[in-house]
Amino acid sequence: MMFFIPLVLFAASLAAAAPATSSPVDQTTHTFSNSSSPVYFNYGGGRVLANPEITPIWYNVTKELQDDLIKYYKAIVTSAWMDIFTEYNTPTQTIGKGSVLPAINYEGKIQRALDDFIDIREIIRQMVREGTINPNQNSYYAFHVSPYTNVTQYDLTICYSGLGAYHGCAYSADISTLDCVPYGVIASCYFDDNPNTADSVAHGASHEFAESVTDADPGTGWVATIDGAGGIELADYCGGPNIPQDNAYGFVTDPSNQKWAVSGLWSGADQRCVVGKPKNPITRKPTTPKKDTVNAKINYGSPLQSIEITPIFYGPNVTYSSEMADTTILSPHQVTWTSWQNILLRQWGGESPYHLDLSPRL
Ligand SMILES: *[C@@H]1O[C@H](CO)[C@@H](O)[C@H](O)[C@H]1NC(C)=O
Ligand SMILES: *[C@@H]1O[C@H](CO)[C@@H](O)[C@H](O)[C@H]1NC(C)=O
Ligand SMILES: *[C@@H]1O[C@H](CO)[C@@H](O)[C@H](O)[C@H]1NC(C)=O
Ligand SMILES: *[C@@H]1O[C@H](CO)[C@@H](O)[C@H](O)[C@H]1NC(C)=O
Numbered sequence: 637m638m639f640f641i642p643l644v645l646f647a648a649s650l651a652a653a654a655p656a657t658s659s660p661v662d663q664t665t666h667t668f669s670n671s672s673s674p675v676y677f678n679y680g681g682g683r684v685l686a687n688p689e690i691t692p693i694w695y696n697v698t699k700e701l702q703d704d705l706i707k708y709y710k711a712i713v714t715s716a717w718m719d720i721f722t723e724y725n726t727p728t729q730t731i732g733k734g735s736v737l738p739a740i741n742y743e744g745k746i747q748r749a750l751d752d753f754i755d756i757r758e759i760i761r762q763m764v765r766e767g768t769i770n771p772n773q774n775s776y777y778a779f780h781v782s783p784y785t786n787v788t789q790y791d792l793t794i795c796y797s798g799l800g801a802y803h804g805c806a807y808s809a810d811i812s813t814l815d816c817v818p819y820g821v822i823a824s825c826y827f828d829d830n831p832n833t834a835d836s837v838a839h840g841a842s843h844e845f846a847e848s849v850t851d852a853d854p855g856t857g858w859v860a861t862i863d864g865a866g867g868i869e870l871a872d873y874c875g876g877p878n879i880p881q882d883n884a885y886g887f888v889t890d891p892s893n894q895k896w897a898v899s900g901l902w903s904g905a906d907q908r909c910v911v912g913k914p915k916n917p918i919t920r921k922p923t924t925p926k927k928d929t930v931n932a933k934i935n936y937g938s939p940l941q942s943i944e945i946t947p948i949f950y951g952p953n954v955t956y957s958s959e960m961a962d963t964t965i966l967s968p969h970q971v972t973w974t975s976w977q978n979i980l981l982r983q984w985g986g987e988s989p990y991h992l993d994l995s996p997r998l
Contacts, residue, residue: 674904674907675860675862675873675902675904675907676860676904676920677724677850677858677859677860677868677869677870677902677904678858678859678860678922679724679726679857679858679922679923679924679925680855680856680857680858680859680925681856681924681925681927682851682852682853682855682856682857683729683773683852683853683856683857684724684725684726684729684731684849684850684851684852684857684858685731685734685773685774685775685776685818685848685849685852686729686730686731686732686773686774687731687732687733687734687735687774688713688734688735688774688775688776688845688848688849689734689735689736689737689772689774689775689776690709690713690734690735690736690737690776690777690778690845691736691737691738691739691740691769691775691776691777691778692705692706692709692736692739692740692777692778692780693739693740693741693742693763693777693778693779693780693819694739694740694741694742694780695742695746695750695779695780695781695782695785696742696746696781696782696784696785697780697781697782697824698782698832700832700833701780701824701831701832701833701834701836702739702780704832704833704834704835705778705780705834705837705841706736706739707834707890707894707896708834708838708841708896709736709778709841709845710736710890711888711890711894711896712842712845712888712896712898713733713734713735713736714733714734715888715889715890715898716888716911716912716913717842717886717888717898717901717911717912718731718732718733718734719912719913720901720903720910720911720912720913720914721849721850722913722918723903723904723905723914723918724849724850724858724870725922726857726922726924727922727923727924728924731849731850734774734849740763740768740769742759744759746782746784746785747785748784748785748786749785749786749787749788750781750785750786750787750788751787751788751789752787752788752789752790752802752804752821756779756787756806756819756821757804757806757807760777760779760806760808760817760819761806761807761808761811761817764808764811764812764817765811769817771808771812771814771817772814773814775814775817775818776818776819776820776845776848776849776852777817777818777819777820778819778820778822778841778844778845779819779820779821779822780822780823780824780837780841781794781821781822781823781824782823782824783795783823783824783825783826783828783831785823786823787821787823789802789821794821794823794825795823795825795826795827800839800840800843801820801821801822801823801837801840801841801843801844802820802821802844803818803819803820803821803844803847803848803854804818804819804821804854805817805818805819805852805853805854806819815853816852816853818848818852818853819848820841820844820845820847820848821844822837822840822841822844823837824836824837834896835896835897838896838897838898839875839885839897839898839899842871842897842898842899843871843875843899844871846870846871846899846901847869847870847871847872850869850870851869854867854869855867858870860873870901870902871899871900871901871902873902873909874899874900874901874902874909875899875900875909883900883908883909883910883911884899884900884909885897885898885899885900885911886898886900886911886912887911888911898911903916904918904920905917905918905919905920
């Protein structure tokens with residue numbers, strides 16, 4: 637889900653900037669004021685990133701920040717912070733440590749504003765098409781943006797509306813073997829104290845990474861409904877309004893003794909946010925939810941055996957391929973339509989309408 641800038645973010649930044657002071661890890665038992673305790677996350681059957689591979693994508697961020705973030709990601713993917721993920725294995729996937737792949741510098745024109753649906757997903761899709769990136773089942777793309785570009789997701793602008801960072805999955809079933817490509821968007825803000833250090837974005841960067849590991853395609857992996865709010869992911873429950881703040885963040889120490897701030901992550905076993913392995917045994921075992929079989933019945937008439945589609949594109953620059961691929965229009969989970977789109981693409985460049993047989997699927 638989205639990462640809203642919590643007040644502790646600033647506390648985390650300050651504390652981490654002074655490595656001599658260790659993290660104020662609260663070990664007391666947390667009692668929720670509301671009746672939602674105990675809180676467990678449930679597995680929805682979707683993909684997790686078993687041995688996550690982080691590829692940072694730089695969108696006009698300084699060399700200084702790039703270097704620091706590489707160190708940051710290398711420190712966290714092999715750290716004990718990752719040990720919480722043993723609680724979020726699935727019946728078919730075991731989450732282990734991760735790795736950091738060479739970063740990619742965005743080479744296109746740098747814009748002053750990027751919209752998630754219009755621009756960022758399309759940049760990722762374009763990188764897949766061009767072969768700049770070749771995502772696999774473990775890939776996670778950390779898209780880091782300079783303070784000189786505003787990023788909006790829906791009607792929220794990162795840094796200016798409480799939104800600190802978010803993650804998503806860019807539809808790619810039509811152009812790769814993956815349904816979608818998991819990515820996080822982490823922008824630096826003008827008001828960061830140290831905008832060119834990983835510390836300035838550490839909380840958001842680790843938050844989105846952790847949630848991509850456990851819920852690669854948001855809403856399909858490990859999520860919870862808490863106090864009526866659905867789609868809560870495990871870092872969401874460790875910081876933010878009305879949710880537990882203890883261990884909302886912590887630190888990991890790399891081999892050179894440098895401390896790096898990380899988001900706390902929810903442990904169902906401990907019923908608290910933790911940095912590292914839960915203290916209590918993990919007793920709950922996830923099951924893969926049964927898929928519903930829906931049988932449709934024709935009331936009258938007869939189903940179409942073949943459908944002739946003749947798209948009419950108005951104007952020279954119809955960006956229909958990404959729009960049609962947009963999962964908000966037609967989810968790939970509902971219909972397998974890769975072939976449909978490929979045919980449409982051919983149709984666009986070709987002369988005659990084609991015949992499409994959808995009947996076996998619909
Ligand atoms: C980003 O948005 C804020 C708030 O609307 C505005 O003040 C700022 O100038 C914008 N920055 C850029 C680079 O457009
Ligand atoms: C890229 O970042 C630099 C600072 O590192 C800034 O001066 C420049 O305006 C940015 N470019 C664009 C197009 O936003
Ligand atoms: C917790 O309960 C209080 C009082 O009933 C309510 O005002 C508040 O919104 C609740 N918090 C959440 C997260 O539901
Ligand atoms: C179509 O796209 C090209 C290249 O981006 C641009 O130069 C041209 O102005 C666009 N035409 C219209 C009508 O938008």
